[in-house]
Amino acid sequence: MARFVFLRRRLLRGRRPIWTLWLAVLPLLLSGCAVSEKHTVPPAQVRPALEATADQLIAQYNQQARAVRSINAGVEVVPVAGSSYSGVIEEYHDVRGFILAQKPAHIRMIGQAPVVAKNVFDMVSDGETFRIFISPKNKFITGPVSFERPAKKPIENLRPQHLLDALFWPELEPGKTVLFEEFNAEPARYYVLTLLRGSATLEIARKIWFDRTDLSITRVQLYGPGGRLVSEIRYADWQPAADVRYPRHIWLERPHDDYRLEVRITRLQLNEEIAAERFRLEPPPGVELVRMGEGDAAEKP
Structure with a gap:
């Protein structure tokens, strides 16, 4: 016991104030931490962010909306049905085909099987009624575009007017309430325009995202x-066509319809007049006809 007390007293007599030790050690610790936490971002990943005002972005959006009046495109389409929320995801093979679209609301999309170039589906819409012919099932489906009823197979929720919303944009009308903000998701930086529904509600109608590297x-x-998210549409690979820039890569997601669609444009002609008969689609003889919204009863024409 006496020895312990003696040693302790010697230590107390010879010990320097503890704060002097911390002053000596702390710079070493801090310098070591600074080096271990330092990250260098490659210069290629750091792109300057462009500046723009809300009025400039609205004008740019409206100019793009006015510039595209019709589309005649060759496409590759990759449909995916289901999601992690539904528990089942079905990925389909790439489908090659064609898209015809003309304002205000006409669209036709033909999908063909690879190699044999045989039609898999043919669908049209005039803004009021949609018509879909599914060749392998010999089934013809028609109904009002406003009709909504989840199908047993999510891929059967695909409607031509869903794609039309991705191809053509409505102009932002003067006097509408539009919110303006920055959004950063490093290293990407965005401007976001948020259009509200009407003047007496705080509900969101549309959000438009601009990449600040080029304001596309x-x-x-x-x-x-x-607040129901109806469509999530992403655009990439903007290229010039007929004095207009247009994206060559479009992703369309319909979360409540439980399907996604990737569209790669391989050939594009803009603003050419498209004859009205090219948007006509009639049921072939002997096909199974399904009228949506009328009890979904099948009948033979």
Whole structure:
């Protein structure tokens, strides 16, 4: 016991104030931490962010919306049905085909099987009625574009007017309430325009995202009543065509319809007049006809 007390007293007599030790050690610790946490971002990944005002972005968006009046395109389409939320994901093979679209609301899309170039589906819409012919099933489906009822197979929720929303944009009308903000998701930086539904509500109708590296539109989100996200549309690979820039890569996601669609444009002609008969689609003889919204009863023509 006496020895312990003696040693302790010697230590106390010879010990320097503890704060002097910390002053000596702390710079070493800090310098070591600084080096271990330092990250260098490659110069190629650091791109300067462009500046723009809300009025400039609205004008740019409206100019793009006015510039495209019709589309005649060869495409490669990759459909994916289901999601992690539904528990089942079905990935389909690439489908090659064609898209015809003309304002205000006409669209036709033909999908063909690879190699044999045989039609798999043919669908049209005039803004009021949609018609879909599924060749392998010998089934012809028609109904109002406003009709909504989830199908047993999510891929059967695909409608031509869904794609039309991704190809053509409505102009932002003067006097509408539009919010303006910055959004950063390093290293990407965005401007976001948020259009509200009407003047007496705080519900979102549309969000438009601009990539600040070149101010191109990279994303459009469409909302329904009650804040329901109807469509998530992404754009990439903007290229000039007929004095207009247009994206060559489009992703369309319909979360409540439980399907996604990737569209790669391989050939593009803009603003050429498209004859009305090219948007006509009649049921072939002997096909199974399904009228949506009329009890979904099948009948033979």
